[in-house]
Amino acid sequence: MNTKRDQIISTTCQLIETQGYHATGLNQILAESGAPKGSLYYYFPDGKDGLVEEAIARTSQLIVARLQEGLAAYESPAEAIPNFLRSLAHHVQASSFESGGPITAVALEAASTNERLNAACRDAYQAWQKVIEQKLLDSGYEPVRARRLGMLVIAIIEGATILSRSERNVGPLLDAALELEALL
Amino acid sequence: MNTKRDQIISTTCQLIETQGYHATGLNQILAESGAPKGSLYYYFPDGKDGLVEEAIARTSQLIVARLQEGLAAYESPAEAIPNFLRSLAHHVQASSFESGGPITAVALEAASTNERLNAACRDAYQAWQKVIEQKLLDSGYEPVRARRLGMLVIAIIEGATILSRSERNVGPLLDAALELEALL
DNA sequence: GTCTATAATACGATAGAC
DNA sequence: GTCTATCGTATTATAGAC
Numbered sequence: 001m002n003t004k005r006d007q008i009i010s011t012t013c014q015l016i017e018t019q020g021y022h023a024t025g026l027n028q029i030l031a032e033s034g035a036p037k038g039s040l041y042y043y044f045p046d047g048k049d050g051l052v053e054e055a056i057a058r059t060s061q062l063i064v065a066r067l068q069e070g071l072a073a074y075e076s077p078a079e080a081i082p083n084f085l086r087s088l089a090h091h092v093q094a095s096s097f098e099s100g101g102p103i104t105a106v107a108l109e110a111a112s113t114n115e116r117l118n119a120a121c122r123d124a125y126q127a128w129q130k131v132i133e134q135k136l137l138d139s140g141y142e143p144v145r146a147r148r149l150g151m152l153v154i155a156i157i158e159g160a161t162i163l164s165r166s167e168r169n170v171g172p173l174l175d176a177a178l179e180l181e182a183l184l
Numbered sequence: 185m186n187t188k189r190d191q192i193i194s195t196t197c198q199l200i201e202t203q204g205y206h207a208t209g210l211n212q213i214l215a216e217s218g219a220p221k222g223s224l225y226y227y228f229p230d231g232k233d234g235l236v237e238e239a240i241a242r243t244s245q246l247i248v249a250r251l252q253e254g255l256a257a258y259e260s261p262a263e264a265i266p267n268f269l270r271s272l273a274h275h276v277q278a279s280s281f282e283s284g285g286p287i288t289a290v291a292l293e294a295a296s297t298n299e300r301l302n303a304a305c306r307d308a309y310q311a312w313q314k315v316i317e318q319k320l321l322d323s324g325y326e327p328v329r330a331r332r333l334g335m336l337v338i339a340i341i342e343g344a345t346i347l348s349r350s351e352r353n354v355g356p357l358l359d360a361a362l363e364l365e366a367l368l
Numbered sequence: 369g370t371c372t373a374t375a376a377t378a379c380g381a382t383a384g385a386c
Numbered sequence: 387g388t389c390t391a392t393c394g395t396a397t398t399a400t401a402g403a404c
Contacts, residue, residue: 002387018297019296019297020204020206020289020292020293020295021206021207022204022293023205023206023293023297024204024208025378025379025380026379026381027378027380028356029381036387036388036389037388037389037390038387038388038389038390039387039388039389041381041382042387042388043387047381048381077324083330088273094330095341096323097295098294098295098296101292104288104292104346105289105292105293107346107350108288108289108292108348108349109204109206109207110286111281111282112202112203112209112281112282112349113203113207114274120376122350122351125347125351126234126351131243132322142323143329145209148362148363149363150357151344151347151359151360152340152359152360152363153243153354154343154345154346154347155340155342155343155344155346155360156336156338156340156343157343157381158243158339158342158343158346158347159338159339159340159341159342159343159344159346160335160336160339160343162288162291162292162339162342163309163335163338163339163342163344164293165291165292165295165296165307165311166295166302166305167306167309167310171335172335172339172382173334175332175335176335176336176339179332179333179336179367183363183366183367187383188369208396209396209398210398210399211396211397211398220369220370220371221370221371221372222369222370222371223370223371225370225399225400228369231398231399232398232399320387328385334374364391
């Protein structure tokens, strides 16, 4: 296991979540990760884009795991999904609104200008939607609706997180959880 | 009326919508707006942040107007709001997925790092939520619920737009419209 | 109002020594 | 694996001429 390389990736995950892609410089990544300054292009010969692509993929897997774990805690999706939003609200507040929506900024920055990173974000979003969709299928939702709701839940999480971080108030995430209880 | 100054602002609106804040340089703004190179700090003595702050405010007003106009076309919010999402989907597709979520990227880039721009985005989001909330109040929704749904609708618009731009497919926006019909 | 010139700094990336 | 040094190019911003 290459722990230095790992450290660079996880620092990148944190910085792009808080600041986005363009605001996060390689110098800052090196400095905060404590990695040796000469090692970046040794570990990531593709440069910044290769590094960020890996960071997005790692974040994607982490969120999939968190989603699966959170949803497994309740049998009914109508309980499990709103409670996942509440745990997310807790996480956002605990980070002083510096975390939440770990790839959203990059997704928008890259959507029209960087096909490689756009693809990485698209894959992440689709993976997250699938976890929700599967939970709904397992409890008997019709396939078409399960797919649609999988999308909607991720969209609501993204949107409510943006509003919560912007207001520095988790009200939007908590209110969204309430409305999802009514919808599911 | 200062049309040169206006041109700079509207070019800035378009660029931050497509690319975000940090990816949009002053040089690019000047070049694409056709404004004279020496005039930027004459019109915007506060520099980039002052300019972007005005761009966000202008975008905010434009969206308020579009929302009010769109919602006024149908008496029932359960018709009006989903149809607004459909018109938004059309707009996103017509722009080849370069438009949509006009301040989302900036909101996230600025949330933790630029209080001035964060405040501008927060004000915009609150203004948009109020338009939805008022439409719901007018048709008899309970005040607490109207407020909550005003937030949720904006969150869904933000989230579904992100997913649509990321996938280059307006399916998420159209599906969200369908689910909002069921919810409202 | 608009221009040029430039300061001061940061960026991503590469080369070559060790 | 890690280093330093550096290239080339962006960035925001300012000073001063016209």
